[in-house]
Amino acid sequence: MSTNKAGDDMHSNHVGEFLKDNGIKPSYQRIKIYEYLMGSMTHPTVDTIYNALCDQIPTLSKTTVYNTLKVFIDKGIAMAITIDDNEVRYDTRTDVHGHFKCEKCNEIYDFKANIELEDEDVLRGFEITKQQLFFYGVCKHCSEAK
């Protein structure tokens, strides 16, 4: 577990500190999973994460990936995105933003949007703790390609 390059260690230390700061004990698996999630712009699924890390962590179990992501979400440093009916994706960006899913290439794009309630009364007195905004359609690439 100490065969990493110096640069890797430095990076991992940063992530480790970050996890600790958020009340998460920074195990090897957790650090690697968080690093991968942070570095990936594709909002990976559990399966994708698991397959990507299998080489580095040969003993990795899919249950660990599930457990770890649950911890991240509980502590507020990751969020689940259920933009597909059949698979949950994960993201380290926890600020409010929208996700566009291209139904041709399945790519997911982030975008910023403002949401303003039209009829204020409906949700008056409601406590809103989480928001999800999903757009679906065909991305520029795919519609130009055809």
Add this chain to the structure above:
Amino acid sequence: MSTNKAGDDMHSNHVGEFLKDNGIKPSYQRIKIYEYLMGSMTHPTVDTIYNALCDQIPTLSKTTVYNTLKVFIDKGIAMAITIDDNEVRYDTRTDVHGHFKCEKCNEIYDFKANIELEDEDVLRGFEITKQQLFFYGVCKHCSEAK
């Protein structure tokens, strides 16, 4: 199948016409499922629909409910709402609106909202065919009750 009251028949005929207008052959099951979906404000799941109609249609199969909802969605007279990770809900309102889910009582509330893109460039040239806006939190009732 002809033991309904006159009022029921009139209503069913309306629904039947509506289905026909949308290219769907109005079978008994389809009419009943659409009626239930339309009359329900709770965005029911397949299970809820199935259980609610079991008495009226003793031979009903859950597969039929799945098939029927798929037809409705394909023809654009219903939409799927994946506000929960683990169950899909259905709605006959196909105009753009948001859904609030109370995580205490699991109730779902509709609301109207305006979405304006902050950074127009990101989605420029993208074709948007569907939108979903979900809020999560605690509804007025539940937060007052505690």
Add this chain to the structure above:
DNA sequence: TCTCAATTTGTAATGATTACAAACCAATCA
């Protein structure tokens, strides 16, 4: 080194959804 609690792991169970093939029904035609 020993101990304890937390973490990780593998296997088995769960449960929603889908695949599939047989049964059924409704309309059309001989």
Add this chain to the structure above:
DNA sequence: TGATTGGTTTGTAATCATTACAAATTGAGA
């Protein structure tokens, strides 16, 4: 009327992501 045909419904079995659970492992502190 009876046969045919295509679409609809039904039940069962398969799929697959996720969860439950218990054993194995790890790591920090005494």
